[in-house]
Amino acid sequence: MSSKTIYQEVILDHNRKPRNYGSLDQPSHHAIGHNPLCGDRIDLGLDMTNNQINQIAFHGESCAICKASASMMTTAVKGKSPEEAEVLIQEFRNMVMGTLNLSDHHHLGRLAVFEGVRDLPTRVKCAILPWHTLHAALHSVSSISTEANEEVSQTSAISV
């Protein structure tokens, strides 16, 4: 897949009509992801009951790749356990970093549409931000940044 095809209809569609867009009244887990380099900001909340992500919602300002990634992520992890979500986070991360071979066994499904991002090194952070934010939310880290030394960063585990 070449960079020519990253703006495919499914990504443009999720950008135009993001799913699970908004915020939850009282999320059990919450995190804000921020990429200060481009101003992308994702506010993500989720409700976990019985070890399952029952509700999830996001909002924020971002580019199309980031927003579509967030939208598709929320549909993918809804109903999943945190462990299953972590597997997706890892697989998505490996895919856009170019270390996952999609012909091997994986759980990404339609998320494979983001494979082309690996040919756009400057845009990898855009695609990955929602996933880092989800990881932070699952670990109850309240605010993450793609820049490790950014003020809002409260974790050293996140670096993209």
Next chain:
Amino acid sequence: MRAADIIFQADNVSATFIHQFRADFPILNLKIGDKPLVYLDNAASSQMPQFVIDRLVRYQTTQHANIHRAVHYLSEIATHEYEMARQKLQHFINAGEAREVIFTSGTTDAINLVMHGYGRKFIQKGNEIILTHLEHHANIVPWQMLAEEKGAIIRVVPINDAGELLVEEYEKLFNENTRFVALSHVSNALGTINPIKEMIAFAHQRGVPVLIDGAQAAVHLAIDVQALDCDFYVFSAHKLCGPTGIGILYGKAHQLEAMQPFKGGGDMISSVTFEKTTYNEIPYKFEAGTPPIAAAIGFGAAIDYLSNIGLDSIARYEHELLTYATERISMIPGVKIIGNSSSKVAVISFTMEGIHPHDVGTLLNQEGIAVRTGHHCAQPIMQRFNIPATSRASFAFYNTKDEADALIEGIQTVKKVFLS
């Protein structure tokens, strides 16, 4: 003669003008995928003509040795060429003396030199430093570091909706505590040309020295530091068709002499014992260690190249290009140009309704068009206009109207992808 007639005549001149010089830049023949490169990121870094590339190769193949040290042939010739480059820079900006030109690693380094050399020596607790809302981070952060260290205060000149400095507000910021002014000649994010001459004069009436960040100006406008009467003027070679890693600090001799050194080391001393070191004269006091000699000589060659074309011709042609592109881009529905001063260099910063600049940049890249997207290291400007980022097309004298047309077509393609 009506204005339209003048433009019509200038049009014919410019076609030849461009043809002649564009061919000097081998990189402009590149293709990005199957599309010809349209390089419109000149405000970030300009491209290098063969003339400068050849000069670097000639230096490295026949003239290289360390400078200001040995008595052998190569050291003498390298020293001579390095000092010739300094003189070229001196004449380029009409400095009174060559020793007022300090080689630095670039604009950022030069501003930091003044912050350490002048600021740390002369700025005290409670003193005020005036900056503007249009500054690049390089002309904000060093002064904030100084203010934090000294307990000094930063005051900021506001801008209007067109992206122009409010000069009356600037004048109101002065008081008995004002000790320094640092402002850009041209805004990197918006292209606004600031009225620096009158601003310098105003500061001088109150005995306040002024540093001008000329990073975005020196390739577009003829600079005369004596006419401007600025205390310091700084810019980088790589935005003037020269190499990266080299730039200059121009400073008035008496200011440079009063300053403390920034970096200690070889070449910046006249004698060293463990009890006492005596510093060298300017400019060497500020050039510790072996400088990027090849880059300095390449910088000199770039100055020769630009001077041969003539900064006035460059400014005239680029203004024509700016007017042409601005008229057409501003007619595209949903596209907004940020920075509408009537006094601008050929920089067009724009936003597209409902489309993030990074998506604009990636899609334009697919058309072979290189623009900068982001906050342009000028986050306060983005905050002022309440936007996260812009796309910025910045033109050089080697760009053509066809390339402006390619940009406009590219913007239409972006719209089609997103809004269809």
